[in-house]
Amino acid sequence: MPEPALLIDIALREPLPLRIAVSCPPGGTLALFGASGSGKTSTLRAVAGLCRPSEGRICVNGATWFDAGAGIDLPPHRRSVGYVFQEYALFPHLSALDNVRLAARHLPARRRTALAAELLARLHLQGCEHRRPGELSGGQRQRVAMARALAREPQVLLLDEPFSAVDAAVRRTLYRELIELRRTLSIPIVLVTHDFNEVLRFADTVVVLERGAVVACGPVNEVAGRSELAVLEAQPDPATAFDARVNAHFPQRGLLELELDGQSLLVPAVDAAPGMSVRVRVAARDVVLATENPRGLSIHNRLAGRVARIVPLSDATTVAVHVAVGDIVLMAHVTRDAIHQLKLQEGTEVFALI
Incomplete structure (x- = not known):
C-alpha cells in the first residue's frame, strides 16, 4: 500500500464537535459526504489552516502541517493547498488571466503569466483570458477558480461543493472536465459534496459524516452498498x-x-x-x-x-x-x-x- 500523501487525524470543538481520521494516497480522491452542518467544510478548512483543531495532526507528503501535541500549526500561507470555494471567490476587478496569475506569486513574473495562460487553455478558456468574472458564465468562473487553485502548484487540492452554483447542463460538462483533469494530477484531492452521485463519479474513498460523526468510511463501492444508512437511502438515485x-x-x-x-x-x-x-x-x-x-x-x-x-x-x-x-x-x-x-x-x- 502506498504511503499516504495526506493524513487527517483530528478533532474539532467548533463550529461543531467533530472527530475524523482518514488518509489519501498520491493521486487519490477523498470525498467528504454528508448533509449541511455535518462537518465537511470544517474538515477542509482545518487542512487549509483556516481553523485550528483541538487535537490530532495533519500530515502531507511526510511533512507535519499540524500537530496539537507537538505545538505545530503552519499558517495558511505556508500550506501548499489549492482551494476551490463554493462561490468561486474571484477578484471581480481582475481579468481571468490576472486572477490565475496572482495565485502563482511563488514564480518569476514571466513564468507566472505562461503558467496562467497554460492552465486557462487546459480548462478550455481560450479567448476568455482578458474578461473579468462578471463577463463570464457560471461554468467559466468555476474553471477560472480551478485554474487559480492549480496555479499554486499545490500538494493538495481542496474542492468545496465545486458544482453547486451551476445548472445541471453546465455541471455535466464540468464533471467530464474534472475527470479528465484528475487523470493528469498526482496530488491528493479532497472533495466536499452533499450529492452522492458526485462521490461515485470522482472519489476512491469516501467518509460519510453526520453531525460531526463518521458513520461510514472506506472504498466508494463498499460504502455505496450500505443501503441501511439513512443519508444514502435519502439520495434521489441510488447507485x-x-x-x-x-x-x-x-x-x-x-x-x-x-x-x-x-x-x-x-x-x-x-x-x-x-x-x-x-x-x-x-x-x-x-x-x-x-x-x-x-x-x-x-x-x-x-x-x-x-x-x-x-x-x-x-x-x-x-x-x-x-x-x-x-x-x-x-x-x-x-x-x-x-x-x-x-x-x-x-x-x-x-x-x-x-
Whole structure:
C-alpha cells in the first residue's frame, strides 16, 4: 500500500464537535459526504489552516502541517493547498488571466503569466483570458477558480461543493472536465459534496459524516452498498460505481466493451482507448434480476453473480439487493414480493440485467 500523501487525524470543538481520521494516497480522491452542518467544510478548512483543531495532526507528503501535541500549526500561507470555494471567490476587478496569475506569486513574473495562460487553455478558456468574472458564465468562473487553485502548484487540492452554483447542463460538462483533469494530477484531492452521485463519479474513498460523526468510511463501492444508512437511502438515485478496463471500442455502435471479472459489460462510448480504466456508475433502477439467463431481450448486459445481501428499505414494499459479480457489487431495488416469488436469499445465483 502506498504511503499516504495526506493524513487527517483530528478533532474539532467548533463550529461543531467533530472527530475524523482518514488518509489519501498520491493521486487519490477523498470525498467528504454528508448533509449541511455535518462537518465537511470544517474538515477542509482545518487542512487549509483556516481553523485550528483541538487535537490530532495533519500530515502531507511526510511533512507535519499540524500537530496539537507537538505545538505545530503552519499558517495558511505556508500550506501548499489549492482551494476551490463554493462561490468561486474571484477578484471581480481582475481579468481571468490576472486572477490565475496572482495565485502563482511563488514564480518569476514571466513564468507566472505562461503558467496562467497554460492552465486557462487546459480548462478550455481560450479567448476568455482578458474578461473579468462578471463577463463570464457560471461554468467559466468555476474553471477560472480551478485554474487559480492549480496555479499554486499545490500538494493538495481542496474542492468545496465545486458544482453547486451551476445548472445541471453546465455541471455535466464540468464533471467530464474534472475527470479528465484528475487523470493528469498526482496530488491528493479532497472533495466536499452533499450529492452522492458526485462521490461515485470522482472519489476512491469516501467518509460519510453526520453531525460531526463518521458513520461510514472506506472504498466508494463498499460504502455505496450500505443501503441501511439513512443519508444514502435519502439520495434521489441510488447507485454503485466501480473502475473497469476497456476491452474494445465500437464507434459504429456507440459502445465500449469493458472487462468485468471475466465477463463483458457494454456501456455508452466515452473517449477511452482499449487498456484504459474508466469509472462506471450503475443506478439501482437500471438493474433487473433474473434467476435464469433470459433470451430475446433488448438489454445488452447479463452478468452472472450471486446475492450478497438483502437490505430492507424504509418503505414497506422495497428492498435493496446487493449482487456480487466477482469483486464488484451491484445494487438492485426490487419489491418484497419479487424476493418471495424468485426465492432470493444470500448466496442465490442470479443474472443482473443492465
